[in-house]
Amino acid sequence: MLSDEIYQQLAALVGDKKITREATELSYWGKDSTSLIANAAAIIFPQNIEQLQAVVQLANREKIALVPSAGRTGLSGGAVAAQGELVVSLRDMNSIKQFNAVDRTVVCEAGVITADLQAYAEQQGLYYPVDFASSGSSLIGGNISTNAGGIKVLKYGMTRQWVAGLKVVTGAGDILDMNKSLLKNNTGYDLQQLLIGAEGTLGFIAEATMRLTRSPENLTVLLLAVPSLSALLQVLAHFQAGMELTAFEFFSEQALQKVTTQLQLQRPCDEVGQYYTLIEFEAKDEAIVDQAMALFEQCLEQGIALDGVMSQSQAQYQSLWRLREEISSVLAQWQPFKHDLSVPPSQQGEFLLEVEKIISELAPQYQVIWYGHIGDGNVHLNILKPDELNKTDFDLSCKLLSEEIFKHLASYQGSVSAEHGIGLLKKDYLHYSRSDLEIALMKGIKQQFDPNGIMNPGKIFS
Amino acid sequence: MLSDEIYQQLAALVGDKKITREATELSYWGKDSTSLIANAAAIIFPQNIEQLQAVVQLANREKIALVPSAGRTGLSGGAVAAQGELVVSLRDMNSIKQFNAVDRTVVCEAGVITADLQAYAEQQGLYYPVDFASSGSSLIGGNISTNAGGIKVLKYGMTRQWVAGLKVVTGAGDILDMNKSLLKNNTGYDLQQLLIGAEGTLGFIAEATMRLTRSPENLTVLLLAVPSLSALLQVLAHFQAGMELTAFEFFSEQALQKVTTQLQLQRPCDEVGQYYTLIEFEAKDEAIVDQAMALFEQCLEQGIALDGVMSQSQAQYQSLWRLREEISSVLAQWQPFKHDLSVPPSQQGEFLLEVEKIISELAPQYQVIWYGHIGDGNVHLNILKPDELNKTDFDLSCKLLSEEIFKHLASYQGSVSAEHGIGLLKKDYLHYSRSDLEIALMKGIKQQFDPNGIMNPGKIFS
Structure with missing residues (x-):
């Protein structure tokens, strides 16, 4: 932890009001959106790059570990001060x-x-x-x-x-x-x-x-209900071959049910699918809208889509997107165990089915919710905690499950963290996506930039 | 240089026919498209990654410097074996x-x-x-x-x-x-x-x-003659605001004259400009072609274009592009001193005029030819050698000129090598674009990947 003397030296760099070690501030600023517990020594708010540099120089002299802190919305613990570090918040450098x-x-x-x-x-x-x-x-x-x-x-x-x-x-x-x-x-x-x-x-x-x-012109979204994962991937291929897309997202019927129930929203269409897609494009002119409608109808004819709706207004565009964007916060009440996986898009179908098989064999009592950016090979896997299980036991069993899932992921040369980073939570899994040689090179590179090892120590690798 | 014993060890790795030290082969394979002189010890042609790895491992044991060699079309000497290195050609690994x-x-x-x-x-x-x-x-x-x-x-x-x-x-x-x-x-x-x-x-x-x-659809090119550099940049802004472009190239009247004269090609339009643009776009439908024509006519009305021609066929598309693509090889007979510069696009107008001023003040006898990728901030500066001057004196005076040009470039935070790399020829100028700290970090990183310093030593930095 930080001595009073060093705390005073830090305060002298940024001003008394821009540093704190008040307990509620420490627990607030010391963590991100994970459930990890903060254990920060102090929080400092540099006002400009000169102050920031002075803090880093002092930290080098005194060998103080620093945790850079931004919006603290991370999902891997990258911004968690878990070992008595000084949190350096960039909040005030915001011009x-x-x-x-x-x-x-x-x-x-x-x-x-x-x-x-x-x-x-x-x-x-x-x-x-x-x-x-x-x-x-x-x-x-x-x-x-x-x-x-x-x-x-x-x-x-x-x-x-x-x-x-x-x-x-x-x-x-x-x-x-x-x-x-x-x-x-x-x-x-x-x-x-x-x-x-x-x-x-x-x-x-x-x-x-x-x-x-x-700026994109007249962004429009087409929500389709699809009967299966393989149909979903066929819809993706069909639309990608037929027009330029700005987004291709998906979520499962279970995700939709939870969002519509919790937020008291209407279901988007009559038919019930196994999955739903949100296909976004720029409706620059009538020809493009017609093309999207034609592709949609072909999907209906081929039986790879069951139903659908295209946004006709900005309000409808927003409300269709809301069904996708609220999933993460709605699921929070089930304290889900999350993974952010990617495999090459062509491998997704096979991979997702394998993951479902692993979970249904090893933990049939767990509910699995899929959603994410299937258009680019990145899916978010959420395993919901059953009410009757305590969080520690649940997390422990999910860690065992994870090892099985990651063994399969590695055989597809996939990523254990497509976009959420490694932080603290994914460190044990890094070796499934990066070789020992890569990790050794990363450590050597860190040594060049951070010879005293004060920058976010223990994150990504130990 | 390589001992006979090591030469034989290398030959044993790839086969006798895949290594040579015959003099004409050495001078051919030992250099790139610059006028630097090859001084290679031998040329080796691994057939697969296993052989390549074995060569590198042997080179580590014996501390043999290696020069990786690909198509040898480089313009900065990156693939030149100037110090008795072993050239490793990737030519045969071509599946x-x-x-x-x-x-x-x-x-x-x-x-x-x-x-x-x-x-x-x-x-x-x-x-x-x-x-x-x-x-x-x-x-x-x-x-x-x-x-x-x-x-x-x-x-x-x-x-x-x-x-x-x-x-x-x-x-x-x-x-x-x-x-x-x-x-x-x-x-x-x-x-x-x-x-x-x-x-x-x-x-x-x-x-x-x-x-x-x-695949792009129906690529079409619009060649415009423009009266000045500032008009050229206005044409660029006008077209970028008005439609999506796939390329925006330029060249000077002097470049056009040399290409049309040397290759006996027709001039593309009646009016003589100071510069010419090649504006390429996908003519997906009539509306896009109309839009391009409208933008062109607006440029004529505003006096920022003097004349122009739009390709009506694949053959015409090719022949208009040829006027731009042949410039480099046509200029070769003047043994030009070349720079490949970039500044942020918004700074180009001012920067180019300053460079012209520097050259006209310090070396008014030198002819300057501009061409390149002005749409992305990257221009190729070619200073032609007057017939009466020998190459050594010319290069020496161009090096002095270069220092002046690069001092100005640095004040625009520009790049001394936008796309040609540093190799051997631009090494002395690297510090104009990269700080001492950046260069020190690069050296530290190289140490991680290449601890014995056998990979292309002396290229980029010493």
């Missing part, structure tokens, strides 16, 4: 600093809220396309550190693709100013790619130049 | 191994020729969009090692964006099998990004999983 209309770039401090960047882009007649349920509270610095994905990856890619430049305070306390918005810059190793997705283990993202793009 | 229609991926060995991958994609009804003048001889492994760009970056990005997985033999002789075609994989540092653009200093690209995409 949008420079917009360039020709280059379509904007410089953001790390603490800018995702939704604020989206709104800013819209004011400029442009679009920031990385979007997900927690966009109202997640921060850009956290998005970059976890290479956030979300619901539009199919068309727009991950956060990685939207970073044009990064200003970082490395673990050694140096400022690294990379790329500066160039589209083309083949001058040695592309170091900024290492920081993207490093979960704060190499340094702090202080500032980022983000790319913006053309 | 296209696996195609997956659902994932739209194809596994290529490093020696697959770019044009062969493009043709293979076309046979599958798909498209490999990275394209440039040397696509007929460049190899995929080389494209990845230099993160090749080219004429379609505006829409499709660089090679980096099309790599879904990489199999590498590291400098330490280990096999690193990364990502395996996943679209989403947030499991620690994205190591494959380091290998992309590393110019063979970390290891050998042995095999890559490349993404393919939808």
